[in-house]
Amino acid sequence: MxxxxxxxxxxxxxxxxxxxxxxxxxxxxxxxxxxxxxxxxxxxxxxxxxxxxxxxxxxxxxxxxxxxxxxxxxxxxxxxxxxxxxxxxxxxxxxxxxxxxxxxxxxxxxxxxxLDYENIEAYYVKSKSDYLDNKLIEIVLLDYDNVILHTINRGIVEELKREGVFDDVRKRSKIDNYVNKKY
Incomplete structure (x- = not known):
């Protein structure tokens, strides 16, 4: 059975x-x-x-x-x-x-x-949108499959920086074909 x-x-x-x-x-x-x-x-x-x-x-x-x-x-x-x-x-x-x-x-x-900011990677996303360019942040939770968060909240950026997990660079999103696709 x-x-x-x-x-x-x-x-x-x-x-x-x-x-x-x-x-x-x-x-x-x-x-x-x-x-x-x-x-x-x-x-x-x-x-x-x-x-x-x-x-x-x-x-x-x-x-x-x-x-x-x-x-x-x-x-x-x-x-x-x-x-x-x-x-x-x-x-x-x-x-x-x-x-x-x-x-x-x-x-x-x-x-x-x-999560105590452990195994997290965060950075700016290269965006095709003028509004989101240099604003959109991608937060990757490295311990989990397919878990990518996005925000434009400056307070979150500041907290990520204080916690030492923000890389102040622009990268292609791990889900670029979704993020940069209009709907």
């Missing part, structure tokens, strides 16, 4: 994330589809962000949750009909985007502190 191992919510979350990354890298889905599918999966999980970050999994979940919500809402405000007919709703969504990116950055700091 085979023993069935029940998957945890984190197992489901990481399996889905890995599957989406694989589909994107193969070219089976676009960046827009990646963002939408990731957002829909996270909302179906019905798991709110954690108040306390006491594990790697909780920290990454919070980062992904806030990032997915912000990116999905960014897609929503590009709808020309919404912009024309409901500018007040667009402003509300823009505020949600700012709040979610802020919470994402808070999640980054809390996760890095939990």
């Amino acid at each position: 085979a023993v069935q191992i029940r998957k945890t919510t984190f197992d489901e979350f990481f399996d889905n994330r890995d599957a989406l990354i694989y589909k994107y890298q193969k070219g089976d889905i676009s960046k827009k589809e990646f963002i939408e599918e990731h957002y829909y999966f996270i909302t179906r999980l019905n798991l709110k962000p954690f108040q306390k970050i006491d594990s790697f999994e909780k920290g990454i979940y919070n980062y992904q949750y806030y990032n997915a919500v912000a990116k999905y809402n960014t897609l929503r405000i590009r709808d020309k009909k919404l912009i024309e007919k409901h500018p007040d709703i667009v402003r509300e969504i823009e505020n949600k985007i700012k709040v979610n990116y802020s919470k994402k950055d808070e999640s980054v700091i809390r996760l890095l502190r939990f």
Whole structure:
């Protein structure tokens, strides 16, 4: 008799994330589809962000949750009909985007502190975007596969520098074809 191992919510979350990354890298889905599918999966999980970050999994979940919500809402405000007919709703969504990116950055700091800044590499990313050039930071968690965080938060940069894990250079992103692809 085979023993069935029940998957945890984190197992489901990481399996889905890995599957989406694989589909994107193969070219089976676009960046827009990646963002939408990731957002829909996270909302179906019905798991709110954690108040306390006491594990790697909780920290990454919070980062992904806030990032997915912000990116999905960014897609929503590009709808020309919404912009024309409901500018007040667009402003509300823009505020949600700012709040979610802020919470994402808070999640980054809390996760890095939990990990005690060990085996972390951080640097500026070469960006095709004028807005992101010399602002976008890539944070690579070397102890984990496919865990790359991004931020433009100057406070995070300063903390990374204080902790001695920030290399003040511009490098090509480890996921350049995603980072530099418009959606």
